[in-house]
Amino acid sequence: MQTTIRSILQQLNTVILGKEVPLKLALSCLLARGHLLIEDIPGVGKTTLSHALATTLGLKYSRIQFTSDLLPADILGSAVYERESGEFHFHPGPIFSQLLLADEVNRATPKTQSALLEAMEEQQVSIEGKTRPLPNPFFVIATQNPSFQIGTFPLPESQLDRFLMCIQLGYPNAAAERQLLAGNSGRERLNTLSAVITTAQLLTLQQQVSEVQCSEALLDYLQALLGFSREAPHFASGLSPRSGLGLLQAAKAWAFIEGRDYLLPEDLQQTLPYVAGHRLANPQSGEHYGGEALLKLFHEVAIP
Amino acid sequence: MIWWRKQKPAHYREEQQVAPSNGIIWLLGALLLVLIPHLLRQPGWVVTICLIILGWRLLSELNRWSLPHTVFRLTLAAALLSGTYLQYHTLNGLDAGTTLLTLMLCLKLLELRTLRDATITILLGYFLVLSGFLYDQSILSGLYLLAVVVLLTAALLVLNHPDDNREMQRSRYLKSASTLLLQALPLMLILFILVPRIPGPLWALPNSSSAGKTGLSDEMSIGDISHLADSDKVAFRVTFSGEIPAAEQLYWRGPVLWQTDGRRWSALNKNDLLNSLAAPEVAPLSEPIEYTVTLQPHHRRWLFALDLITEQPDNSVLRREFLLLSEQSVNEVYRYTTRSALNYRNDQLLMQEYERAIQLPSHRNPQTRALAQQWRQQAASDRGRVSLALDYFRQQPFYYSRTPPRLESDDPIDQFLFEAKKGFCEHYAAAFVTLMRAAGIPARVVTGYQGGEYNELGDYLLVRQSDAHAWAEVWLQGEGWVRVDPTRAIAPDRIEAFEDQYRFSETRNDALFNPDTRWMARAWLQTLRSWDAANHQWNQWVVGFNQKKQQQLFERLGMGELNISTLVGLMTLIILGFLALLSLYLLYQRQRVQDPLQQAYQTLCHQLAKCGVDNAPWIGPKQRCQQAMFKLPKQRQEIKSLFNHYIQLRYTTQQKPGEPRAFIQAVRRFRC
Numbered sequence A: 001m002q003t004t005i006r007s008i009l010q011q012l013n014t015v016i017l018g019k020e021v022p023l024k025l026a027l028s029c030l031l032a033r034g035h036l037l038i039e040d041i042p043g044v045g046k047t048t049l050s051h052a053l054a055t056t057l058g059l060k061y062s063r064i065q066f067t068s069d070l071l072p073a074d075i076l077g078s079a080v081y082e083r084e085s086g087e088f089h090f091h092p093g094p095i096f097s098q099l100l101l102a103d104e105v106n107r108a109t110p111k112t113q114s115a116l117l118e119a120m121e122e123q124q125v126s127i128e129g130k131t132r133p134l135p136n137p138f139f140v141i142a143t144q145n146p147s148f149q150i151g152t153f154p155l156p157e158s159q160l161d162r163f164l165m166c167i168q169l170g171y172p173n174a175a176a177e178r179q180l181l182a183g184n185s186g187r188e189r190l191n192t193l194s195a196v197i198t199t200a201q202l203l204t205l206q207q208q209v210s211e212v213q214c215s216e217a218l219l220d221y222l223q224a225l226l227g228f229s230r231e232a233p234h235f236a237s238g239l240s241p242r243s244g245l246g247l248l249q250a251a252k253a254w255a256f257i258e259g260r261d262y263l264l265p266e267d268l269q270q271t272l273p274y275v276a277g278h279r280l281a282n283p284q285s286g287e288h289y290g291g292e293a294l295l296k297l298f299h300e301v302a303i304p
Numbered sequence B: 001m002i003w004w005r006k007q008k009p010a011h012y013r014e015e016q017q018v019a020p021s022n023g024i025i026w027l028l029g030a031l032l033l034v035l036i037p038h039l040l041r042q043p044g045w046v047v048t049i050c051l052i053i054l055g056w057r058l059l060s061e062l063n064r065w066s067l068p069h070t071v072f073r074l075t076l077a078a079a080l081l082s083g084t085y086l087q088y089h090t091l092n093g094l095d096a097g098t099t100l101l102t103l104m105l106c107l108k109l110l111e112l113r114t115l116r117d118a119t120i121t122i123l124l125g126y127f128l129v130l131s132g133f134l135y136d137q138s139i140l141s142g143l144y145l146l147a148v149v150v151l152l153t154a155a156l157l158v159l160n161h162p163d164d165n166r167e168m169q170r171s172r173y174l175k176s177a178s179t180l181l182l183q184a185l186p187l188m189l190i191l192f193i194l195v196p197r198i199p200g201p202l203w204a205l206p207n208s209s210s211a212g213k214t215g216l217s218d219e220m221s222i223g224d225i226s227h228l229a230d231s232d233k234v235a236f237r238v239t240f241s242g243e244i245p246a247a248e249q250l251y252w253r254g255p256v257l258w259q260t261d262g263r264r265w266s267a268l269n270k271n272d273l274l275n276s277l278a279a280p281e282v283a284p285l286s287e288p289i290e291y292t293v294t295l296q297p298h299h300r301r302w303l304f305a306l307d308l309i310t311e312q313p314d315n316s317v318l319r320r321e322f323l324l325l326s327e328q329s330v331n332e333v334y335r336y337t338t339r340s341a342l343n344y345r346n347d348q349l350l351m352q353e354y355e356r357a358i359q360l361p362s363h364r365n366p367q368t369r370a371l372a373q374q375w376r377q378q379a380a381s382d383r384g385r386v387s388l389a390l391d392y393f394r395q396q397p398f399y400y401s402r403t404p405p406r407l408e409s410d411d412p413i414d415q416f417l418f419e420a421k422k423g424f425c426e427h428y429a430a431a432f433v434t435l436m437r438a439a440g441i442p443a444r445v446v447t448g449y450q451g452g453e454y455n456e457l458g459d460y461l462l463v464r465q466s467d468a469h470a471w472a473e474v475w476l477q478g479e480g481w482v483r484v485d486p487t488r489a490i491a492p493d494r495i496e497a498f499e500d501q502y503r504f505s506e507t508r509n510d511a512l513f514n515p516d517t518r519w520m521a522r523a524w525l526q527t528l529r530s531w532d533a534a535n536h537q538w539n540q541w542v543v544g545f546n547q548k549k550q551q552q553l554f555e556r557l558g559m560g561e562l563n564i565s566t567l568v569g570l571m572t573l574i575i576l577g578f579l580a581l582l583s584l585y586l587l588y589q590r591q592r593v594q595d596p597l598q599q600a601y602q603t604l605c606h607q608l609a610k611c612g613v614d615n616a617p618w619i620g621p622k623q624r625c626q627q628a629m630f631k632l633p634k635q636r637q638e639i640k641s642l643f644n645h646y647i648q649l650r651y652t653t654q655q656k657p658g659e660p661r662a663f664i665q666a667v668r669r670f671r672c
Helices: A002-015 A020-031 A046-056 A072-076 A110-122 A174-181 A199-210 A216-231 A241-257 A265-276 A291-300 B021-039 B044-063 B070-088 B094-109 B115-132 B139-159 B167-194 B351-358 B366-378 B382-395 B412-420 B425-438 B498-504 B508-512 B518-543 B547-556 B564-591 B596-610 B621-631 B633-651 B660-669
Strands: A036-039 A061-065 A077-082 A087-092 A099-103 A124-127 A130-133 A139-144 A165-167 B219-221 B234-240 B251-257 B264-266 B289-295 B309-311 B316-318 B324-326 B334-340 B443-450 B453-455 B460-464 B468-476 B480-484
Touching: A002 A020, A002 A046, A002 A199, A002 A241, A020 A036, A020 A046, A020 A165, A020 A199, A020 A241, A020 A265, A036 A046, A046 A061, A046 A099, A046 A139, A072 A077, A072 A110, A077 A124, A087 A130, A110 A124, A110 A139, A165 A265, A199 A241, A216 A241, A216 A265, A216 A291, A216 B633, A241 A265, A265 A291, A265 B621, B021 B044, B021 B094, B021 B115, B021 B139, B044 B094, B070 B094, B094 B115, B115 B139, B139 B167, B139 B518, B167 B564, B234 B518, B251 B468, B289 B518, B324 B334, B351 B443, B366 B382, B366 B412, B366 B425, B382 B425, B382 B468, B412 B425, B425 B443, B425 B468, B453 B518, B460 B518, B596 B621, B596 B633, B596 B660, B621 B633, B633 B660
Parallel strands: A036 A139, A036 A165, A061 A099, A099 A139
Antiparallel strands: A077 A087, A124 A130, B219 B264, B234 B289, B234 B460, B251 B443, B289 B334, B309 B334, B316 B324, B443 B468, B453 B460, B468 B480
């Protein structure tokens, strides 16, 4: 299995240069059966990442560009009257895919946003009295512009909570950028990619991730971390039990990618900033903590 | 790090909560043991009532009977109260108080239902344990009561763990109770050593029925006692600075009996003129010997010294008849050091003394007086008359007996000398003094102890109540008061009781046992003596730890004299320091990991920290391993395998590869 993981990462690295950690995080988020939120300025490769991920994992991919006039039906699909048959026929929306890229999700109105987010949570959509299941696996990558930009509707806390992880890509380093400018990667290469694994293999990987061993000692540490987030004065409110479960699952996926079948405290530390970052806010400013700064706060928790 | 404060739910409060059944059974068991030593001292009806109540309460708990009605309980309480009053004619005092406490504790069981009742009962139990020491302060009773306290504490634990599974954890409760008591030990020692001691007893012990149960009294009555109390109880122990004198010289002087009505002998009246006079100067004829007596409480004022005392201890009175008295009655173990000359000349005789030493009732014991008159003519000197009397005892068929026949006639001395011819020291002493007085020689009966048993282990002489003795003193012209022991004049083959052979033989131990069983007897004797030596130390350092001893201890520690306020200050300081240390230790314990694996891992981290590897508690094992390998490239392999082993043991849930012990040992070997 490790060779599979390695070749997936290898292929992704040829498309997104110099971003090993975000790529690994994105992959572990997917293996942990969670949805991913990428928060960054336009043009750092968010779309390329999701497209590459979909192709590499052999997933049916679709993309919605969110705008302020996007309606829920544009995402979910709608019943259209067909003149030949004289009947209404359901035309599924782009959400009926295995990997959905919701680009610039915070540009849409809250009504449209919540249509997407409900589908993410339920793994099914109800349209015109009929419940239709979404395909399995179903994985949403949403991108979001930093909220200080004009014309955005920031996602409320409750909806941010639907995303397992929130990562940032950031600017590439000098070497990677040079390579990019030299034309050795990018969108052109996307078309040359082929799937490394099948959907069935992906489901097996997800199964294996959930079987990663978790010792009592590690649960002690996890609980100490959760307890700290609830007690410490740095946070407006603590991590919910769902976040705790998510953190555990993400850490398992991280450990699995690292090639282990057991969890270490480091796995929690590695994934904690991305699982908790969009959930914990500074009580004074109301802003969310970024990766490293958040982890520093959790350094107060000793590993039991 | 994270604290959850739990509030006791309302239904868990003691007043409302019903005491758990197993807790009550424990409580009853513990109480029975608390009561046993008290019941042994109580009148029969108290014992019966207590046992009935205990038994009934046990049955009622097992069968879930309801408790008796309030009216019944109140009536019973009133009845028992009046019963106690009828028994002792008071509700005050040690005996009545203990009886009352015992009875009321038992009565409390009849209304014991809630946890609160049970807790109160256990606290009463502790109090009753404490009151046991008012009667008996020996090692054995201390050990017994300690065991009882463990049991009481265990009962308290059971009562407060109502949800635990019962049968399995009996030993666990006892264990935690013992641990609790052990933890209290340092505090107890601090308090024992440092609490300021008040000179004399803390409170005057009321005269209890146990008082006066010694082998001695200040009067004796010939013929009334047909059986000599033979008590093995310790009277006192003596440590000599030099050699121990021969057994026949060990006459420990007690009350002197002057007055007689022919049957009864008694000491001088309290306000007799002679009692107000100081002891005369005595010329010692041999070097005085020094010794220290540790006297067991006998609730009288008498102190015992060898004949004849030359140096009076502190806080004592020496009567003219050389009876040594302490200022208060001896209610706790009392120690004094004094000197005596074994050969002396005490030849002053006042007119008043002569009168009292020659007094005889004129109408009693005519035969005796006739015999004395006859000797008066036979011998020329007083000395000669004394010899005649001793010869008479020696030649006539006199027997020594501890169970002599009663002498019921009006002339008991006549009956003893001419009919019964059987008796113990009191008979011989009284008869001899009567004879001497009738012959015109001043004489008096001296009571006290004779001899003693040497304990090699503790290097002291042990004197028991069974060593109580009575002898005579006669005043001879030119010699003064001379001690005569008529009991010694009896022929050795006429001594009835086996033990008394022991008393009169010079070389005691060897004559005592036949050669075949001697080694066994010796071993037994040795055991007895070690036990007594332990008791001696206990008396010296525990029961007898008074102000003087306390000062001695501090002086030995080089702290000099400490007054009470310094002592209290020191005690407070030490206790506060002790508590501070304890809380620090507990804090440390909380942080420390109990798991041996974790302990070893922390040792490893500390080792690595010495070599510059970051020891922050948040760093995980993998990261630390990498840091250590970076810092100590020479030991890469060793570090890697150590950390891998640890990770395997702690973070994988499969079958552990290898014991933690291997890892622990590897950590012990690891040096960077």
